[in-house]
Amino acid sequence: MDKLQIIGGKTLNGTVRASGAKNAALPILAATLLTKEEITIRNLPHLHDITTMLELLGSMGCGVVVDERMNVQLDVSTLNNCEAPYELVKTMRASILVLGPLLSHFGKAIVSLPGGCAIGSRPVDLHLRGLEAMGANIVVENGNIVATVTDRLKGARIFFDKVTVTGTENLLMAAALADGQTILENSAKEPEVVDLAECLIKMGAKITGHGTDTIVVDGVETLHGTNYSVMPDRIETGTFLVAGAITGGKVKVTETNVKSLEAVIAKLEEAGAQVETGDDWIELDMQGQRPKAVNISTAPYPAFPTDMQAQFMALNSVATGVGRVIENIFENRFMHVNEMVRMGADIEVNGNTAIIKGCDGLKGAPVMATDLRASASLVLSALVAQGDTKIDRIYHIDRGYECIEEKLGALGARISRVVN
Numbered sequence: 001m002d003k004l005q006i007i008g009g010k011t012l013n014g015t016v017r018a019s020g021a022k023n024a025a026l027p028i029l030a031a032t033l034l035t036k037e038e039i040t041i042r043n044l045p046h047l048h049d050i051t052t053m054l055e056l057l058g059s060m061g062c063g064v065v066v067d068e069r070m071n072v073q074l075d076v077s078t079l080n081n082c083e084a085p086y087e088l089v090k091t092m093r094a095s096i097l098v099l100g101p102l103l104s105h106f107g108k109a110i111v112s113l114p115g116g117c118a119i120g121s122r123p124v125d126l127h128l129r130g131l132e133a134m135g136a137n138i139v140v141e142n143g144n145i146v147a148t149v150t151d152r153l154k155g156a157r158i159f160f161d162k163v164t165v166t167g168t169e170n171l172l173m174a175a176a177l178a179d180g181q182t183i184l185e186n187s188a189k190e191p192e193v194v195d196l197a198e199c200l201i202k203m204g205a206k207i208t209g210h211g212t213d214t215i216v217v218d219g220v221e222t223l224h225g226t227n228y229s230v231m232p233d234r235i236e237t238g239t240f241l242v243a244g245a246i247t248g249g250k251v252k253v254t255e256t257n258v259k260s261l262e263a264v265i266a267k268l269e270e271a272g273a274q275v276e277t278g279d280d281w282i283e284l285d286m287q288g289q290r291p292k293a294v295n296i297s298t299a300p301y302p303a304f305p306t307d308m309q310a311q312f313m314a315l316n317s318v319a320t321g322v323g324r325v326i327e328n329i330f331e332n333r334f335m336h337v338n339e340m341v342r343m344g345a346d347i348e349v350n351g352n353t354a355i356i357k358g359c360d361g362l363k364g365a366p367v368m369a370t371d372l373r374a375s376a377s378l379v380l381s382a383l384v385a386q387g388d389t390k391i392d393r394i395y396h397i398d399r400g401y402e403c404i405e406e407k408l409g410a411l412g413a414r415i416s417r418v419v420n
């Protein structure tokens, strides 16, 4: 299994380009199942999760052509089955995103039920309930969600008990080809949901209200092909900015989306960073200072994202003062704490709250990644730690960070991949 080796203590300086957003690319790739015309998706990040989604579409018989710049041409006209098998779903929960489009376009879908994962139980009951409200018959058999609909799905008014990102995306895609109007209330407002809606609109869908908590979709009979470029990754961008802040450096992220990072930028400024922004770039300057501890409370967009929680925990662990981090989205998203403590962090967890007392310095240690953003927080801790850190199980980081060692290396980090 590959490991990352990091020798800490280097101040990061320089410019790095944001990759396409994993969490926008995955639903957009699933949305291509809604048209029989050829479609091209650009600015896809080179990540394991993207390869898994392309493999999933390929296993259904879709034509998939990828060029060297990760632009993908998809052809769904050759689809010959509507199944997402366990072998693929178990490696990527976002496979659930094919459920809505398959059902809406082909009238049937068999999708292996995603299990629990390191960050929590992550049920999909709200996806299923919404599809049932649109007329789908759904049974769970032998670990598979088996969904069928006679004729077309019907427009419906759907209220989400909880804000769910992929739940909103699944229902949005299903509603695009449904018969009549669908109103999605208490929808997710995440920028990735908006990006998906924009792509669907380019395919001919009639959608309004995306980016607010009420999305209205007037179903159409067919959608057509298009050419769409995926938005930049706000979580990757935020992670690079924290890398600058934690090492006291100066880091500029280009080709990014500034607006989607407001909550993160506000916390970086509170931590003492000087942040400048342009149309599509963000520059953070820590001027050699140690960060000040900040309090974080995760919540749906536009509040502070759960996907940046672990990275700010790393920042707090070397800050001056005491920071409190409250995780409100997932019940078990503190798996990085024990590993950070092995590096010398002072963190106490009580339920969904962690109290972090900033220490004078972390020390390198062998550590283990448990999930995607936990891995990112260990990389950040290692960048500032004294000595050598080896991070095991980095397949988690390869799910969500494109060329992490090259990108951090270009900013001056001493980081290398140890291939076993």
Ligand SMILES: CC(=O)N[C@H]1[C@@H](OP(=O)(O)OP(=O)(O)OC[C@H]2O[C@@H](n3ccc(=O)[nH]c3=O)[C@H](O)[C@@H]2O)O[C@H](CO)[C@@H](O)[C@@H]1O
Binding pocket: 023, 026, 094, 120, 121, 122, 123, 124, 125, 126, 127, 128, 162, 163, 164, 165, 166, 167, 192, 306, 307, 329, 330, 331
């Ligand atoms: C591929 C993708 O985009 N992943 C993101 C997406 O995950 P994902 O879409 O899976 O997360 P959700 O927004 O659905 O989860 C939010 C909360 O709702 C609960 N819930 C969700 C669905 C459901 O049917 N029933 C239910 O109870 C979940 O357990 C969780 O407590 O949003 C999360 C929250 O911003 C991010 O951390 C993930 O990076």
Ligand SMILES: C=C(OP(=O)(O)O)C(=O)O
Binding pocket: 023, 093, 094, 307, 372, 373, 400
């Ligand atoms: C939790 C994440 O992804 P996923 O929902 O794909 O597991 C993430 O991107 O931080």
